[in-house]
Amino acid sequence: MDTAPSIGRTPDDRLPDQPGADGPDARTVGPEAPADPPGAADPEHVRREVVSTAIRSQRSTRDIVLSLVVLLVPIALLIGFGRVFLGADTPTEIDPAPTVQLARAANVFPVSEATGLGDGWRTVSADFRRGDTGATLRIGYLSPDDDGLQLVQSNVPAEELIPAELTRAGQPQGTVEIAGRGWQRYTARAGELALVLLEPGRTVIVVGQAPEEDLRHLAASLT
Structure with a gap:
């Protein structure tokens, strides 16, 4: 029995999806580099x-x-x-007379004035106020060396006035006689000294950051 001759296939006859076909084999080719995303800077x-x-x-x-x-x-x-x-x-120098007159017109305690202080002393503040427990007159001075001092006169009870003016740390340090009256020396705020005169119906305080001789000079000038 005659057999038909076999027809051979050349490499070009292989299907594209078979290994060795034209074109790269998907199993042997690496992944392609990703493209730049749209709008990349x-x-x-x-x-x-x-x-x-x-x-x-x-x-x-x-x-x-x-x-x-x-x-x-x-x-x-x-x-x-x-x-x-x-x-x-x-500081502006002022005339304390109107404030002193106001305190005297209130007639709540005897009011003293500083007289004869001498050259270089200046009055820089004056204030009179009434409160629930009494009235207080405050007058501020500058000494010739520009040290600040304050004269306080009040009928507020001394046990209330002294801590308010000198702080609760203020303590008596003995008695000195000035112009025939006994004043008590007191400690006060840091760097300050004070002289306190206790009278019936009135307390007088001279306080400031000044030498004690200036405080005594101001206290002695009160009339």
Whole structure:
């Protein structure tokens, strides 16, 4: 029996999905590199933007500093001019007479005045007030050395007045005689001394950051 001759296949006759077919074998080819996502930024462009932003920030800070300097320099000059030429730091001297008259008109306690203090002494404040437990007259002075002192006269009970004026740490330190009257020396706030005169219906306090001789001089001037 005759058999039909076999027809051979060449490599080109193999199907594309068989190994060795034309085109790459999917099992042997690596994954393709991912494409840049849409809208991806250029690194060089990003770097330029960062540098530009930093420069703008530095310029803004510098502009703010320069603006403040321009504003503050004239203010500093005005303050210096006021202190040097106009005496802006010098307390204003006042006349305490109207306040003393007001306290005397209230007729709640005897009112004394400082007289004959001498050159360089200045009256810088005066205040008279009524409270629930009494009335108080306060007059502030500057000594020739610019030390501050205050004269306090009040009918507020001494046990209430003294702690209020000298703090609760104020303690008596003995008695001194000034112009024929016995005053008690007291401690007061840090750096302060006080002289206290206790009388029926009135307490007088001389207190300040000043040498004791200045306190005694003010106390002796009261009439």
